[in-house]
Amino acid sequence: MGSGESTTRKVSFGVDDEDRVRILRGIKLSEDVLQRMRGVANIPPESSSSRQQTILKDELAxxxxxxxxxxxxxxxxxxxxxxxxxxxxxxKAKELAQQLQKKDSQLKALDAFYKEQLAQLEQRVRHSHMFHRPAETCLNVKNQSRNTAPVCPGLQAQILSCYKDNKDQTLNCSDLVKEYMQCINAAKKLFCLLINSEYDLNCISIAVSM
Structure with missing residues (x-):
């Protein structure tokens, strides 16, 4: 260059482990020159933190x-x-409803039965005055009368009160009805024996018929 004679210098270069230029001898080369010399573009690698975030997002998804x-x-x-x-x-509800319907039918049948028994009982109560005169089958004495006290008046009152209070549940009065029938039976038998000095079959038949 100029008037002097040009001289030629030999240079050499190398790269380190991180691909950075390391000058061994001579001048320092620019980055652009190095890129042209390598023949590849300088593309920065993806950071490790970015890759970890991507992997984490994929795993979470x-x-x-x-x-x-x-x-x-x-x-x-x-x-x-x-x-x-x-x-x-x-x-289960359907089966239970069927069972309840069947039980209701049975209770209605029992209710009808006890109502019939009640009607018969009330008729007997209305005709209880027959115990105020001797029965011909027991006395074998005609045209004789005797005053007696009402038969089982306490049970009569209890039964009528029970049926009045339990019009829809007459089964609650069944025990009273049985007790009253037993009382009537015993009274008939006793009345027959008191009037008739002989313990004949007529008195026994009265007790058994009830």
């Missing part, structure tokens, strides 16, 4: 999907169990 799928399966199982339980309860 997969976990969330698995959890959603498990929740859907559990929901389907729960709904299936609830439907089965509902069907069982409906069948």
């Amino acid at each position: 997969k976990m969330a999907e698995r959890e959603r799928e498990a929740a859907r399966e559990e929901l389907v199982k729960t709904m299936s169990r609830e439907r089965q339980q509902a069907r069982k309860e409906a069948e």
Whole structure:
């Protein structure tokens, strides 16, 4: 260059482990020159933190999907169990309703029976004055009369009161009815024996007929 004679210098260069230029001898080369010399563009590598974040996001997305799928399966199982339980309860309720209907029919039949018994009892109560005169079958004495006290008046009053208070549940009075019939039976037998000095079959038949 100029008037002097040009001289030529030999240079050499190398790169370190991080691909950086390391001058061994001579001048320092620019980065652009080095890129042209390498024949490749200088592309910065993806940072490790960015890769970790991407992997973490992908894993979280997969976990969330698995959890959603498990929740859907559990929901389907729960709904299936609830439907089965509902069907069982409906069948049980239907069976119970049938049993109650059958029991109600039985109770109505018993109620009709005891109402009939009550009607007969009331008729007997109205005709209880027959105990105020001797029975010809027991006395064998005609045209004789005797005053007697009412038969089983306490039970009569209890029965009438019970049926009045339990019009829809006459079964509650069944024990009183049985007790009253036993009382009437005993009174008939006693009355017959008191009037008739002989313990004949007529008195026994009166007791058994009740």
